[in-house]
Amino acid sequence: MTRMNVTRRVMMAATAAALSFGGQAALAADQVVDSIHFLIPGGAGGGWDGTARGTGEALTKAGLVGSASYENMSGGGGGKAIGYLIENADSQHGTMMVNSTPIVIRSLTGVFPQNFRDLTLVAGTIGDYAALVVPADSDIQDLSGLIEAFKADPNGVAVGGGSVPGGMDHLVAAMVMEAAGADPIAMKYVPYDGGGATMAGLLSGEVQAVSTGFSEAVELAKAGEVRIIGVTADERVDAYPDAPTMKEQGNDTSFVNWRGFFAAPGLPEDKLAAYQAALEAMYATPEWSEVRDRNGWVDIHNNGDDFRVFLEGQEQTIGDLMKKLGFL
């Protein structure tokens, strides 16, 4: 608990620092941090890897960080890197670890014993909303169409997704069902190996709807192959404003699949403030815009304290739902 209080003070200092640096960055980026070592809990080429390397690229090219190095440490669904960061906390002050929504889900299911509270929270930097999608030629026109079809014949509406049962895509679909007053346990969830296979399953007619990442669905929606019947953002997203939100259809589901950075526990305040300032200043740089647009990311910035509140909220929602679905 004491640590949390300390953290809060650190966050405030960081925000102040970030604001001042943010102002300067627009003119000419000053170097904020000498070097950052990025710890990536998965192999080369994955989502975590891309986030760390893209962020490092933007930070160094913009001159906010002198140099960046990267280390891939896969194993245990990310648990190995978390354990390493905690065990070697004293020697890892120069390290930032990338992670994302699964750190919440996997610590709930006990894949690894630690959770985000055991680390120093730096910031959530980017994210993607989730979306429910049907084929363009489907009879289902909107969210209520899907819910009605599901209520009429729960067995006849299979929902696909790119994660394991109890994983992110499944949970989002279940959240929507629950918010609509339908029974999420009765929903037939069909897991696929990643987003591409999920879309192939949808277009082949094997499943009637899929739960997937919004950015993944946008391209196919623009091409006129699928219809996005609901996105989990609070307001329509600029990248594809034709997609209605869940909320405007009377369904109170809001979900962000975030990616962000963590540091070793007990990180000195000035170090943390510097990291946060560097990330904060990064958003205004053209180098970041280039990296972000190339990867199709959405800026969803949650600094320090906001990040913790956000994570606790997400943990609560997901935990409750997983208990209900019988995964906990």
Next chain:
Amino acid sequence: MFEGIMTGLATAFTFTNIMMVIGGCLIGTFIGMLPGLGPMSIIAIMIPVAITIGDPSTALILLAGVYYGAVFGGSTSSILINAPGVASTVATSFDGYPLARSGQAGKALTVAAISSFAGGSIGAILLMIFAPMLASVALLFHSSEYFALMVVGLSAIAAFAGTGQVAKALLMTFLGLIMATVGEGVLFNMPRFTMGIMDLQSGFGFITLAMAMFALPEAIYLVLDPGRSKTGDGEDGGKITNLRITRQEAKSIAPVIGRQSLQGFFIGVLPGAGATIASFLGYAVERNIAPKEEQEQFGKGAIKGIAAPESANNAACTGSFVPLLTLGIPGSGTTAILLGALIALNVSPGPRLMVDEPQIFWAVIISMYLGNLVLLILNLPLIPYIAKVLAVPRNFLIPFILFFTLMGAYIGQNNATELLLLVGFGICATILRFADYPLAPLLIGFILGPLLENNFSRAMQLYDGMGFIWSRPMTLGLLIFAVILVVLPSYRARRARARAEGVADGD
């Protein structure tokens, strides 16, 4: 269409673009030879470079060069040191390595290069003609058909079940299937058979297992049995330059290349099937339809055994562009990364690509063809030098193989546990080899296991049971085909034996 082709050609044949394709092929070939780095990671590395170029056509031409270079480089390490770095070149090592060991590395590499070229080129032509029509075919396959297709792929083990080996091959396949279940699967929320060890959570790595089954036992074998490898003594170095294939050999592999380019392409079109299953199936089918005396040569250095998987996997790579370009669906890890690159270059693949931006569509196809051509031109003269690797004296060659084997297992994951697993499995594999158990079926089982299981469980879930076998005729048809592939060789063998006995009786 011809207008499009001309636009594509005009785009491709500029000085910059030709330099790009040459550069891409070279980079791809050399990095691809390292066992740990497959086309997927190499393309991922090259994407920032390609995006800096800005012009979509030029960027794609570079990436296509890298892609084909990497695929070819992968075959090279399979053939020379029995270290397949990508699942789709595993089948190439079955005959490629024995041929290389018998002093004909140059020939093996030449056959691989020509088959790759032919497979890729025929694939590109088919893509050009059929892409729009095939889009709908790609969506005909449901999970139940994929399951049946994997069963057909597993029937490739029949190809290793020579006389008296059927039981051993089956046993090894099941061992591979069992090993594939370790870790957290796509369909299960819980880790299985990890014994609480965190490093097993994501299962055994493919590269680790491939190195442990093929490359490491080879190195150990060379140490234990010095007389075994003549090529390692340097005295055969001169013969490696002998990379010509005779007219007769060319004649014998031509139909193989033709058949497997077609078959490979159509398998590649299915999202999720891809080059690996195409290469295994290609190998199995060619072995089964070969005349009896040639059948015995498979696995011992038959050039048909190199030509089949090499043309099939390259054609399949091209085929995998069909769902990517026409539907915007990536059918494999590599095409998923390419899709990312396309989007970053402001190209949206999908049904409208051909209509809205024909110059890009055609530039992709022409660049694939060009990539293949340049690769052939670049590599044929290089083969004697690449093959010289084997002329290195054995006491230098063995550490070299060990180094690349260990590095390959470590490089992708940066996880030292992979090294322990590699050595442990490598020793087990060496013992199994001494006991004359075929190791290829184990690896095939391991590679196809997750695909088999996932598609099976999906089909079970969607049909609430085994009903899909009867209610989907295509599934049933594929399963029957698999049974034929397994039963036919042993039936033939039995009949041949019976006939031989009959003759003996007659005497």
